[in-house]
Amino acid sequence: MMEKFTKWYSALILITVGLLLVAACSSANDNHTTATTVVTPPPSQKLSVVPRPQSIIGLMKQRGEQDQAKPVLKIVTPAKDAVINGSTVAVKLDLSGDLKGYMPHKDPATGKGNHIHVILDNQPYEAYYELGQPFELRNVIAGKHTLRAFPSRPWHESFKNDGAFQMVIFTVKGGGNVAKPTTTNTGQTMANNNSSPTPTTPREGKDMASSTAGDVDPAKPLLTYSRPKGEYKGADADPIMIDFWLTNAKLKGDGGEYRVRYIIDDDDPRYIDKWEPIWLSGWLSGKHSVRLELLGKDEMPVENGGYNTTTREINVVK
Ligand SMILES: [Cu+2]
Numbered sequence: 001m002m003e004k005f006t007k008w009y010s011a012l013i014l015i016t017v018g019l020l021l022v023a024a025c026s027s028a029n030d031n032h033t034t035a036t037t038v039v040t041p042p043p044s045q046k047l048s049v050v051p052r053p054q055s056i057i058g059l060m061k062q063r064g065e066q067d068q069a070k071p072v073l074k075i076v077t078p079a080k081d082a083v084i085n086g087s088t089v090a091v092k093l094d095l096s097g098d099l100k101g102y103m104p105h106k107d108p109a110t111g112k113g114n115h116i117h118v119i120l121d122n123q124p125y126e127a128y129y130e131l132g133q134p135f136e137l138r139n140v141i142a143g144k145h146t147l148r149a150f151p152s153r154p155w156h157e158s159f160k161n162d163g164a165f166q167m168v169i170f171t172v173k174g175g176g177n178v179a180k181p182t183t184t185n186t187g188q189t190m191a192n193n194n195s196s197p198t199p200t201t202p203r204e205g206k207d208m209a210s211s212t213a214g215d216v217d218p219a220k221p222l223l224t225y226s227r228p229k230g231e232y233k234g235a236d237a238d239p240i241m242i243d244f245w246l247t248n249a250k251l252k253g254d255g256g257e258y259r260v261r262y263i264i265d266d267d268d269p270r271y272i273d274k275w276e277p278i279w280l281s282g283w284l285s286g287k288h289s290v291r292l293e294l295l296g297k298d299e300m301p302v303e304n305g306g307y308n309t310t311t312r313e314i315n316v317v318k
Pocket residue numbers: 115117127152153154155156157
């Protein structure tokens with residue numbers, strides 16, 4: 001009886017010691033690994049400015065003269081200083097001027113085409129393709145708002161001629177629920193908080209995030225952030241274009257005194273001194289922040305309702 005117990009007891013001790021040894025070895029192994037393995041730092045992104053991509057130059061050739069167009073845009077609704085009841089704001093635009101064949105339209109086959117960039121307050125722009133029917137901004141909250149719009153190309157580069165850019169300030173009464181969108185997934189307008197009739201056909205439009213206007217002075221220098229925005233995949237992610245609209249401000253390289261500063265992630269600031277798009281190559285996969293700022297003669301940001309310094313997050317998928 002005693003012998004049996006001793007045997008059993010020794011076996012238990014052996015197992016315990018064995019387990020301890022295994023534990024000791026593996027922890028020694030850990031130490032070993034930590035001591036000799038070189039910890040690889042995450043690769044750092046080195047962006048460089050590259051020329052306009054050949055793919056876009058090719059597209060421009062196919063488009064004939066339309067990239068030399070001088071489109072003139074008018075915001076028909078909302079009218080300047082309009083007061084709108086309900087949370088849906090119908091946007092109607094009128095396009096005229098020397099169009100040279102330029103006309104917004106989404107090609108159903110490619111999902112691409114000329115379009116208008118429509119910006120509520122300082123939110124990311126929405127693309128508006130078919131000007132024949134109104135575009136709806138849905139769930140707009142009560143308060144003062146700004147709407148900015150300008151024509152754009154299929155690759156999202158804006159037209160920069162006089163008259164292409166329009167801004168109106170308007171007010172929404174009632175407005176959308178800050179917490180809940182007032183529309184369904186299919187874009188159908190629900191009855192609550194909304195005096196607009198339910199559209200019978202689906203319209204181009206967008207549920208808006210809640211925002212109100214900055215205290216913008218349309219007579220002062222204004223930088224309107226346009227691109228980059230959203231997600232960039234594969235070939236579209238290299239290079240990525242920075243593009244913006246400038247009102248009441250001429251850049252240094254164009255004979256004026258302003259500069260545009262851009263900061264990607266935590267990189268050192270860089271500058272754009274001519275009003276034209278730039279293309280940046282070398283993006284790594286993942287999320288990046290892009291900040292655009294308008295600087296005055298003193299190299300300090302020019303204040304105008306908070307719109308002249310804008311930071312957006314983009315996602316690069318390679
Ligand atoms: Cu666009």
